[in-house]
Amino acid sequence: MNPAMPDRSGTIAIDDLEFQQFQRLLFEQTGIHLAANKKPLLTGRLNQRLRQLGLPSYAMYYRAIVSGKLPGELQEVIDRLTTNETSFFREPKHFDFLRELCQSPAFRHNPVRIWCAASSSGEEPYSIAMSMADAMAHERWEVVASDVNSDVLRQARAGHYSLQRGASIPKAYLHRYCLKGTGAQAGTFVIGPELRAHLQFLRVNLNTDLPSLGQFDVIFLRNTLIYFPQDVKQRIVGNMQRFLKKNGYFIVGHSETLMHVAGELQSVSPSIYRRV
Numbered sequence: 208m209n210p211a212m213p214d215r216s217g218t219i220a221i222d223d224l225e226f227q228q229f230q231r232l233l234f235e236q237t238g239i240h241l242a243a244n245k246k247p248l249l250t251g252r253l254n255q256r257l258r259q260l261g262l263p264s265y266a267m268y269y270r271a272i273v274s275g276k277l278p279g280e281l282q283e284v285i286d287r288l289t290t291n292e293t294s295f296f297r298e299p300k301h302f303d304f305l306r307e308l309c310q311s312p313a314f315r316h317n318p319v320r321i322w323c324a325a326s327s328s329g330e331e332p333y334s335i336a337m338s339m340a341d342a343m344a345h346e347r348w349e350v351v352a353s354d355v356n357s358d359v360l361r362q363a364r365a366g367h368y369s370l371q372r373g374a375s376i377p378k379a380y381l382h383r384y385c386l387k388g389t390g391a392q393a394g395t396f397v398i399g400p401e402l403r404a405h406l407q408f409l410r411v412n413l414n415t416d417l418p419s420l421g422q423f424d425v426i427f428l429r430n431t432l433i434y435f436p437q438d439v440k441q442r443i444v445g446n447m448q449r450f451l452k453k454n455g456y457f458i459v460g461h462s463e464t465l466m467h468v469a470g471e472l473q474s475v476s477p478s479i480y481r482r483v
């Protein structure tokens with residue numbers, strides 16, 4: 208079969224060269240390395256887009272993107288190829304740790320600032336904000352949430368979720384910080400305005416020069432470093448450290464480590480580091 212033609216299921220085939228073009232594009236833009244065995248993932252996520260655009264092959268799609276014939280399409284590719292799995296109060300020990308910090312003398316100053324640096328569709332920064340609203344002794348704190356994917360940022364700003372997704376939110380928080388939908392919105396909830404007032408959502412690509420975000424007391428970068436090769440990981444963690452106050456905390460996912468890339472960050476417990 209001609210590789211450019213869709214098969215019976217409508218899947219447009221991709222050859223090695225085409226895969227490498229998209230692999231390089233994603234890497235240059237985001238630092239994410241798509242392993243050679245991820246061809247099905249790539250076609251699974253881009254195939255429908257080629258069909259929408261009426262393009263018969265990945266080579267043509269690639270040429271249209273790099274020649275600038277499809278403005279905004281590079282972001283579309285990034286939005287489709289990043290993996291955004293997340294949930295409320297994922298890896299809950301980190302939120303216990305945050306609540307303890309909120310009650311410690313270290314957090315008496317104001318404003319206390321937290322950066323959630325790969326915030327996906329918002330569940331993580333809202334979990335941070337609920338924990339802080341509950342445990343902070345004063346009201347002057349803020350959460351900056353950022354991601355490279357503009358689609359998930361839109362969802363995060365909307366703060367509108369199914370009740371099913373909210374099942375991992377402690378019941379007391381659900382009542383205190385969220386508003387249950389009624390009528391056409393039954394089965395869903397939105398994050399309440401008082402909590403939202405503490406958050407801002409920004410598009411930040413950690414693989415490029417970072418914008419001026421100020422200094423933070425805690426940086427969350429969880430379940431994201433796993434997508435980067437070691438040299439990219441080192442550069443990203445190195446750049447981000449400059450945004451952490453002295454004695455501030457840097458938190459990664461439970462299955463991640465900063466071994467060989469920690470710089471000025473010292474391990475406090477597995478997945479929690481402190482800037483010395």
Ligand SMILES: C[S@@+](CC[C@H](N)C(=O)[O-])C[C@H]1O[C@@H](n2cnc3c(N)ncnc32)[C@H](O)[C@@H]1O
Pocket residue numbers: 236237238239289290291292293294297324325326327328331353354355356359411412413414428429430431434460
């Ligand atoms: C698996 S999700 C993790 C979400 C959340 N931190 C958590 O632990 O539940 C990884 C997130 O990293 C984001 N990401 C990947 N590369 C990025 C980059 N270069 N800059 C900023 N965000 C990036 C993705 O868009 C995605 O939302």
